[in-house]
Amino acid sequence: MTFVDLALLAGPAIMMIGLVGHLLIGDLLRRIIALNVASGGVMLVLLAVAAREDVPDPVPQALVLTGIVIMAAVTGVALALARRVDAVSDESEDR
């Protein structure tokens, strides 16, 4: 049971925590955070796969790098949308 195996198990765990949290939570901002946590979990799986040998495999590492940038961009858009949704719901509430 090397560290990599443990990491390989932790990956899906974090992903499940993120996904379940995302699906259950109501508040938009916290759902976005849960999504990022889930994405972290998947990246962990990829990197654990990369680290199975002494010399780390650069290909999955490159994939993770791309994944992180995409997730950052998507979070940006999600937050912009969430802000607008809150703004719209504020308008409707105080009308």
Added chain:
Amino acid sequence: MTPDAQVDYSIVPLLMLLTSLLPAGIIFCLREDQVRWRTTLNMAGAVAKVGFVVALIPPVVSGDKLRVSMPWVPGVDLVLVTDAFSLFFVALSAGLWLVTTIYAIGYLEGAPNRSRFFGFFSLCVTATTGIALAGNLITFLLFFEMLTLVTYPLVAHRGTKDALDGARTYLAYTLGGGVVLLAGVVWLTALVGPVEFTAGGVAAVADLAAERPGEATAIGALLLIGMSVKAAIVPLHGWLPIAMVAPAPVSALLHAVAVVKAGAFGIVRVTHDLFGLSVAGELGLLPVMAGFAGFTIVYGSIRALAQDDLKKRLAYSTVSQLSYVALGAALVSPLATAGALVHIVHQGMMKITLFFCAGLFAEVQGISKISQLAGVGRRMPLTGAAFTVGSLGMIGLPPLAGFVSKWPLALGGLDAGTTWVLPVLIASTLLNAAYFLPVVYALWRPEPDDQEAAVPAVPPRRRLEAPAALLWPPVVTAAMVLLMGVAAGWTYSPWGLAEIIAGGSYR
């Protein structure tokens, strides 16, 4: 149906389709006020189609067929073939389309949405021609469903609430039938591969019936149920009386010729050209169908008795008359088959005359109930005469076309050994008389004084009792009824053709 001599590829069948498809496309684009354009296009299309038919009768009777096919899906082609039986049906629909177009132009003078009406009208005839010319089951199905879709806007043309509801029920029935038919066609094609209609039945289907009779019967049942929805055989006839909400020319062409006849045509195609009489007999399809048909004949006539609305009565009469064709097709005797085939044309001619007259009564006198018909004959002698000829023909009096088709049916019944056919025919003839004669009598009865006020004021005495375009079609069709009865012996008369076609399926 006749033994297929040499088959050469020609685009004639395609052209026959285009003669009504092209005008349809153009008419849809015409503005409402371009009446002259629309009329010329309609007439040109109709005349061209009749021209094609007349040109094709001699060669087809002598046995050669014109065929055009196009690959549609891997392993399945769309095929159009002009064999004798298909030409027989095209002749009927082309002729009546010409007459009905004239009638419709007169009838819809100044009505809204005429471009839409005539566009769908031509599409409907295209579908009917397609059904007639279809060379294999899939092409038949394609045009069969197209007919349903194209007639819906015609039935719902007026847009009133009951028109829309009537159209919806019509759609529900016919679509349901279409789906059942689709299931049967797919099942058959999956098992046997694409099948072309060949006189006397397809060999592959016969083998299938031999190996797996169960499946073959199921397929046969599905196909026939699908057809009998349109042929308005009893349990599935509900839509026909309701669809009478359509304008007169629509109910004339559709419910006397196009839609119902397509169903009857389909039944004959399936029993004769797909399974072949012997195989269908073994599978037990024929007796069941004969039973249903017989029941419908009687049931339709009884219901017709009870109707006060003229068009409803004619509708139920169509329901019963159509089952003559189904009955004839189900009897294994050349006489009965010939009788059935010729009845398709005769019943079409007679029924369209009656619908025309009914339309005239409604249009000119505003009468739609039989009880109000008292003395109308005096005021509209020509229409009255046409109606009388049509009614007598329906009853089956000797010199008229009705007799020419009922008599061989009766003989065929005896010849085929199904004895119960004769009493059914006699009963139905009596019932026909029971519901037609009072109408005729009411027409010619001198107007009783007390009803003077009830009848709406008569328009000032004009030379003719109705606009020419509305009056001449029924008279012409009535004359045809008379002609077909008298000149049955002529080789190219409907009876002559029917005998040749019927002969084919007993080779």
Added chain:
Amino acid sequence: MIILMTLLLAVGAIFMIAGTAGLLRFPDLPTRLHAVAKADNLGLGFIILGLIVHTVSNGAGAGVVVKLLLIWALALLGTAVNSHLLAVREDDG
């Protein structure tokens, strides 16, 4: 050398813990800020010193030492600015 390093790291750790304790215990924002800013930075300083001792003993070059000190400097700068902003916001907030 090992003893010195562990000693420094321990002292650093103690300061860190003190700072966090202060953060939890103190009632209002300024006092908390005070605790965290002072104690943690000091703790960090000691830890960095311990690390320097450790790396030097393993023969690391001057570059590593400079980088460690840079880290400390940046941390100091960061805490200073943050606590100032929070404090300022606290007054007119």
Added chain:
Amino acid sequence: MSLDIGVFDALLLTGVLLAAVAAVLVPRRTASVAVFLVFGLLLALLWARLDAPDIALAEAVLGGGVTGALLVDALASKQPHAPPRRLWTVVVGIVAGTIAFLAAACVVSRLSGPTGELPRLVDDQIATTGAEHPVTAVLLNFRSFDTLLEIAVVMAAVFAATAVSDRSWARELSASGELRTIAMALLPVVALLAVWMLIAGTTRPGGAFQAGAMVGAGLVIAHLTGTRHASTRGRWGEALIVVGLVAFILLAFSTAVAGEGWLVLGESWASAAILGIEAVLAVSIGVGLARIFLANRNEPGEAR
């Protein structure tokens, strides 16, 4: 990389797991963001432990930095009242989650050993790619198409964020004196770091993305501290965002037309091309991320 589990490793993994659970469970927004930042930091440490320094850098800068800034900024608007889920759905969710995890665990444990085929291929081809560091070689030569698309994603995200946010741009923030001086001190350091990371990318962990994120962070600081030229609005801003993708595609087109094929970097000029592309990418990502931050920036109040 020692594979046996040390004390530090155990601590790290449990820390990451706990931070993940906390980030999801804690009800208040501010606490959730705070814990998420901790989670990001721990994750960066974990990547370093898994011998992926590039990713650790990127996680720290992007995960902690940019996303952190976005999240903290999003805290400004108050937390609308979201209806709490019924207990029953929560239980079902958790049970389903655990079942899914167990399934994933047993699948992961059944994975067959690493074939190591691709790393070998990378090693013996890396000489011709013009970048010594394997990750950069994969990103900018072997799988350059992915990187190109990734920039397209960033560009699309910028378009999306600007399309969604109301057109009213955040005006220049007038900041107090101290902030301005801090900016004066910090900005050059950030710029220096960004350039250094860009250069290092070809030989050591680093590269376009981390440098880009640094540029983005720098621009955000500049904007927050009210320095004039930091505005990424207007034509110049749009052009800078788009320049990365356009340059990359033009390179692709030129190699397709003139060179031996799409994105085939000739050995002689490969390293120059990679560096050039990385520079442009860094600028685009930086300005892009800053623009996304700005798009989120306008307070709803002002947005109407």
Added chain:
Amino acid sequence: MRYPALLPALVLLPLLLSAMVALVPRGPRRLAGAAASSITGVLGSAVVLALMIDGGSWEFALAGWEAPLGITLQADGTSTAFLALMTVVGVAVTVYAAAEPRLAGGPDFWPLWLVLWAGLNGVVVAGDLFNIYVMLELVTLAAVALVALGGRSAAAPALRYLFVGVVGSLLFLLAVALVYAETGTLDLLQVTAALEPGPVLTAIVALTLLGMGAKMALFPLHAWLPVAHPAAPAAVSAVLSALVIKAGVIVLWRIWFGLADDATAVRALGVVAGIAGAVAVFWGGAMALRSSRLKQIIAYSTVAQVGYFAIVLTLADGSAAGWSGGVVLVLAHGLAKAAMFLAAGTLAVAYGTDRLSHLHGAITHTPMTVAALGIAGISLAGLPPTFGFVAKWQLLMAAIEQGAWWWIGVLLLGGLLTFGYTAAMVRATFNRPGDDEVPAPHRVRSVLAVVPFTLAIASVVFGVFSAGLVDLVAEDPTVRGHG
């Protein structure tokens, strides 16, 4: 006649044009966007024609590196069909959006639309799993932004769509990670050869099913679609239903038919997908019958049709008829659904609302649009002589080959349901007697009526002359791979 080098241009050209169009100031951006989109359309049709003439399948290794190391693009018969659909609907939507900016959500539409088009082309020709992931993200992001253009009230549906899209992508990314862990390669063809049956393969297929199920709104994961598609501007909802859904479908099919084998677990997954599909067909149809707004009906109809795409997973297993039926169904649905949403948009412009109760008289005043709606509905219901009938025919044949009579029932009843709500829509446009004179409240540009009508007529023309296309698609390598 082979130009595999053209494949990357399908993705890179629209991206380049999108970047340029974004720089154009907001005023003339509509013109620039329309020009750029037409260039992309021309390129797309050129590639499709070349592929059709060549008939074979093209591979292209990017950056000069062969399969495991580099990224390959591959276009086979199926991709040709999907590309053809995307080009035809793309051009139609471009013309429609150029004619009426209000229906496209203003000038921001154009750069995002070009990015979306690039992503769609990318997904169809991608041959590398991670490349597919990045393409899907690009498509989702652009699609979400386009939905958000539908005004302030469209933000919530857009966000919900983004969440589902990202969750789907993450599940797919996990599948990609497992594939790489197991086989050490990311190239689709190599993976299909290398992967042997086992728990890992089942997990990969399950994750892909879940991930793509979320993206294409398969029944249990469909809730976002009936909210998001109607909220979007008309031109966008046409693109979403006709094209974006298909991105998820083609990825699911490629992976399912590439990897799936006779392992019992995968077969069970197939049955589950089939049941979800059948429920989707009936649930979508029932909800469509009940809703009173045009765009909502069409959106629920998409949920129903997606059910068929899931049923194809079991029907096309090893049967060429099933596979070609599935692909033709995708094309027929694309054409018909685009025609329907564009027609709904035109009616919304003419009558100010898409509520069925306010559309009286539309059949006389905007006959072409109502005809487009009707014909498209007929094609969706799979009635002859339309393209949908060809698809239904092939699927029925496949069902009978496998003796799966329950699929026959679903196919036939689903068709009836579809026709039910089409008739309801057309019926609502009939004019009540007496109000023929009431003209449509707003005049509609003729282009807005012609575009949906041409798409509808195209589905009839393809319905009759469908032989060429169906042959092209019938023999697809993935089916032969293990079938």
